[in-house]
Amino acid sequence: MAAIYDRVALIGLGLIAGSMSLAMREAGLAREVVGHARSPETRAVAREIGLVDRVAESAAEAVAGADLVVLAVPVGAMGAVAAEIAPHLKPGATVTDVGSVKQAVIEAVAPHIPAGVHFIPGHPLAGTEHSGPRSGFAALFRNRWWLLTPAPDSDPAAVERLSALIRAMGANVEAMDAAHHDLVLAVTSHTPHLIAYTMVGVADHLKRVTESEVIKYSAAGFRDFTRIAASDPTMWRDVFLQNKEAVLDILGRFTEELFVLQRAIRMGDGAHLHDYFTRTRAIRRGIIEAGQDTAAPDFGRSLAAGETPKP
Amino acid sequence: MAAIYDRVALIGLGLIAGSMSLAMREAGLAREVVGHARSPETRAVAREIGLVDRVAESAAEAVAGADLVVLAVPVGAMGAVAAEIAPHLKPGATVTDVGSVKQAVIEAVAPHIPAGVHFIPGHPLAGTEHSGPRSGFAALFRNRWWLLTPAPDSDPAAVERLSALIRAMGANVEAMDAAHHDLVLAVTSHTPHLIAYTMVGVADHLKRVTESEVIKYSAAGFRDFTRIAASDPTMWRDVFLQNKEAVLDILGRFTEELFVLQRAIRMGDGAHLHDYFTRTRAIRRGIIEAGQDTAAPDFGRSLAAGETPKP
Incomplete structure (x- = not known):
């Protein structure tokens, strides 16, 4: 399959981000997958097992030049990460997240997103009881639902491109209101x-x-x-x-x-x-x-x- | 395997009794398995699918001459069934049940058990969300626990014989106090x-x-x-x-x-x-x-x- 994004940046390298990286690389959905995790241990494991194409030492470095940025950290940490990466986002890029709560994430993240960058909140209904950089697997999203909660004024082309990526990882996409x-x-x-x-x-x-x-x-x-x-x-x-x-x-x-x-x-x-x-x-x-x-x-x-x- | 009981009577022909019949017949643990269910529909299905060797028209007829009688009806019905079969129990026979509650079953059943008949309450921790005469399968008890709550004065030989049957169906036996x-x-x-x-x-x-x-x-x-x-x-x-x-x-x-x-x-x-x-x-x-x-x-x-x- 042709790559849907040129460069994807994963912030956080736990079960969801790891599974996304494996699924995207297996199907050739991105030219390069860059990852960053706050913990040096997690970064070391990710390098050791080759979880992503490149492990970045900071979130800012990871998002530089990325067409798609995925926030895959606990929902309480989303706001701080958004503030940190905001100045480094590429114009026209899409930012999404995989948090299990949507209104609070939107409140925390949206104010930091610069004009010209698309923020499309998301939530894959998939997972296991395991966590951490070694827990991911490419088939995690197959036949699962992936909910998106775009704002009414979101760019339809950006939403469709993200939806195509999600479907290519095997999931079913559905959009709904965040509340x-x-x-x-x-x-x-x-x-x-x-x-x-x-x-x-x-x-x-x-x-x-x-x-x-x-x-x-x-x-x-x-x-x-x-x-x-x-x-x-x-x-x-x-x-x-x-x-x-x-x-x-x-x-x-x-x-x-x-x-x-x-x-x-x-x-x-x-x-x-x-x-x-x-x-x-x-x-x-x-x-x-x-x-x-x-x-x-x-x-x-x-x-x-x-x-x-x-x- | 040699038969452990000559004749086993199953009162009630749902998931548990049906699975017991299939497991006993598969392994040759009883010479004859007789079954009775209150509902004519259940008896007809049991006959149609050959669930037991013989379907009896009454509980009294089913227990006549049986070495082991298994009460496999809802716990609220145990007392009435015990009263009905009591006059027909063979001296030296064992009566057990498969109810999920033990003290209430003992209170309801024990007063009806004649002298010379062994009452050994039991509870197999096995099942599925399905019920009825078509839901049983021989492997249901494999690697499951089957709890017995014999009275302190129960006959050790009768308890051991019942335990041998349970183990031969693949389950692990453990005894404990009913409360x-x-x-x-x-x-x-x-x-x-x-x-x-x-x-x-x-x-x-x-x-x-x-x-x-x-x-x-x-x-x-x-x-x-x-x-x-x-x-x-x-x-x-x-x-x-x-x-x-x-x-x-x-x-x-x-x-x-x-x-x-x-x-x-x-x-x-x-x-x-x-x-x-x-x-x-x-x-x-x-x-x-x-x-x-x-x-x-x-x-x-x-x-x-x-x-x-x-x-």
Whole structure:
């Protein structure tokens, strides 16, 4: 495939940026991929494993002459990085980011972007529980959604060029309003993660059940929570602080709903529980029909997460 | 392998009983497997697919002459079934169950068991989100835990014989006290399921985010919750009603802990969040080291549940 950008600069060299570099280089989507990470250790690893074509010693050096700049740092660090690179951006370049929250990133980054540079915020819905420069792989984005939240006055040609790059890495592109993005993600991702973290924390604190018992019998449902709760702590701290309003909104609804079910258990209201559990089944069927998961039963440990065990 | 029991009677022909029948017949662990289900439709399907050697028209007929009787009905139905079969049990036979709650089942079943019959309560930690007579498969129990909660005065030979059958189906046997079982499962299974049901319900009620958006972007974390929340409604209603005390105990701790994290988000206490998320990572590592899950990153949809996506 012909290169879509001449030079791409990746700021941050974790799971997402590393996977982007591998995917772009595998398909020849950029003439050169330059990368920078704040930590000298990360830069050393990136050089050792040849993660990018060139490792730059500063973010400013990395973005010099780049047609596309990707901010792939925790959302709390986006503003500072934008301020640092702003004077060095090439006129006509595109800046995007891969942060899990969009309104806060736009507020932090947009004021620094010079006239003549296109800022197109983005968010790939892809990842694993692993992080760091060794965790990336080229297939990470295949069949995943990559959301873009361009401003109404964004340059359509710049948006289309970035979309072409994303599609060439295997992902599906969809555009939406930044505020709506933050609410949708609060429901489908941020609040589920906070809940999983909490449940794992409860198990950790419980003295009457040993850690080895929790670990041994985790296949009964708990295991799926621990997988979620193993994600990168810095990234998630920033997500919750930066998408505070939407997360607190959804959390409020969650506890309200949980209290209703808790009361049904306490009062022995089996009909309420049965109705509730029947309705949630339909949503699951919708996800399988939409091709976002498989209905196949899960046999062994290698696919162990596919299974929802007996209680 | 030589048969361990001469005749095994399965009361209830859902996922667990069906899988037991297939596993026992595959390995020749019983000379005859007899089955009964209350619903005529289930009995017809069992006959059609040859799920057991013989389908009985009543539970009493099924247990006549059986050396092992397995109660595989929702925990709320165990007491009535025990009362029905009690007069027909063969002296020296063993009765076990596969319910997800143990104290309530023991209270409901034990009073009906005649002298000279061994009652050894059990609980296989295995299953899928599917249910019904067509959902079973012989490999379901391989590498899974199967907990037994025998009374202190149980006959050691009867416990050992049942354990041998379970091991021959591929599972690992462990004995524990019934009250402890109910607490451990409240932590590792019951409360996580209730939370997953709640989160899926919240998404369902939210008018500002469409169901198609929730389904489309479910890979960001929500999908694992829907898998759990698709389990059999009747079974789960009974679990919560029958393990009420332990579930309410763990739920209370959960909401307490969740409120602390919610407050940290509201107050912008990033250090608290970061510490909490770092500790939960260690538990995840323990589960991988214990061989109850794999650390491999997950690439495609067929293994999609293995992944914990970016938020």
